[in-house]
Amino acid sequence: MKIYVTRKIPDELLIPLQDKGFEVTMWNEEEIVVPREELLKNVSEADGLLCMLTDTIDKEILEAGKNLKVIGNIAVGFNNIDVEEARKRGIIVTNTPDVLTEATADTTFLLLLSAARNYTESTQILRQGNWGPWSLLQMTGQDLNKSTLGIIGLGRIGEAVVRRAQGFGMNILYYNRSRKEHIEKELNINYDSFENVLKKSDFVCLLVPYSPQLHHMIGSRELKMMKETAVLINTARGGLVDEEALYNALKNKEIYAAGLDVFEREPVSKDHPLLNLSNFEALPHIGSATVNTRMTMGKLAVKNVLNVLVGEKPATPVWK
Ligand code: DGY
Numbered sequence: 001m002k003i004y005v006t007r008k009i010p011d012e013l014l015i016p017l018q019d020k021g022f023e024v025t026m027w028n029e030e031e032i033v034v035p036r037e038e039l040l041k042n043v044s045e046a047d048g049l050l051c052m053l054t055d056t057i058d059k060e061i062l063e064a065g066k067n068l069k070v071i072g073n074i075a076v077g078f079n080n081i082d083v084e085e086a087r088k089r090g091i092i093v094t095n096t097p098d099v100l101t102e103a104t105a106d107t108t109f110l111l112l113l114s115a116a117r118n119y120t121e122s123t124q125i126l127r128q129g130n131w132g133p134w135s136l137l138q139m140t141g142q143d144l145n146k147s148t149l150g151i152i153g154l155g156r157i158g159e160a161v162v163r164r165a166q167g168f169g170m171n172i173l174y175y176n177r178s179r180k181e182h183i184e185k186e187l188n189i190n191y192d193s194f195e196n197v198l199k200k201s202d203f204v205c206l207l208v209p210y211s212p213q214l215h216h217m218i219g220s221r222e223l224k225m226m227k228e229t230a231v232l233i234n235t236a237r238g239g240l241v242d243e244e245a246l247y248n249a250l251k252n253k254e255i256y257a258a259g260l261d262v263f264e265r266e267p268v269s270k271d272h273p274l275l276n277l278s279n280f281e282a283l284p285h286i287g288s289a290t291v292n293t294r295m296t297m298g299k300l301a302v303k304n305v306l307n308v309l310v311g312e313k314p315a316t317p318v319w320k
Pocket of ligand 1: 053074075076077078100236287288289
């Protein structure tokens with residue numbers, strides 16, 4: 001059996017595959033996405049593929065993968081893979097849910113607090129020697145305590161964000177495609193429509209998996225529904241937010257601030273217009289980036305590929 005790994009990952013992660021006598025080939029670059037031609041060439045011989053959210057696994061790649069039986073995406077999101085096409089071809093697609101929930105909820109809160117309290121602007125004022133004498137309304141932001149947090153997409157990460165928010169004394173509203181009444185009771189949170197969550201919340205967190213139907217689910221119409229004091233956070237996928245509309249809303253102070261860990265096109269250049277705004281916080285897609293979480297994601301993806309290739313059930317297939 002042959003396995004292709006689309007990015008350099010620690011050798012120790014590959015040991016379970018090598019112990020089974022599988023032949024593992026790896027694109028040996030950490031910071032360069034595997035070129036399309038290289039991916040096509042290698043996938044044509046592979047039984048298993050370990051890939052990243054930066055690899056577009058579309059029909060052409062799946063067609064080239066004549067022997068391909070399993071794809072282990074090292075991410076919870078799998079919008080980089082044409083899952084329907086894979087299913088038609090009997091190729092099992094797996095992802096890495098659960099293991100990154102807490103780390104991603106932490107990052108969501110990191111952005112939420114930073115955007116609420118003008119972290120980047122304040123720290124720049126200090127570092128650039130522009131810190132004037134303490135005054136009453138200097139560098140003031142928004143309270144979390146007693147505010148309303150609106151969660152769009154109540155999955156595992158949404159629930160983990162709720163638990164953190166309750167520790168900060170926030171009230172929680174949520175919108176989800178399907179209402180989750182048992183979780184409402186358990187977590188003491190309230191369901192409302194998408195529009196009402198936008199209108200009533202002081203903080204809105206996007207935590208839905210991306211699909212083309214949800215492209216730009218937050219555009220100028222939705223931003224106009226939000227409070228002037230509201231903060232928007234996105235730690236899901238960049239395509240959910242229309243960045244031009246967000247830029248205009250932030251510049252014209254239609255909302256208070258925003259924090260993004262994900263962008264429509266990644267990596268973003270330093271000239272991205274949003275980066276010039278003082279009411280904007282940015283992170284470079286590091287939602288799950290703790291050593292422990294990323295290694296656990298790697299191990300889970302390897303286990304999924306291994307299981308399928310030895311004829312067992314994968315631990316976390318994207319469909320059951
Ligand atoms: C994912 O897993 O989908 C994140 O975006 C990266 O951890």
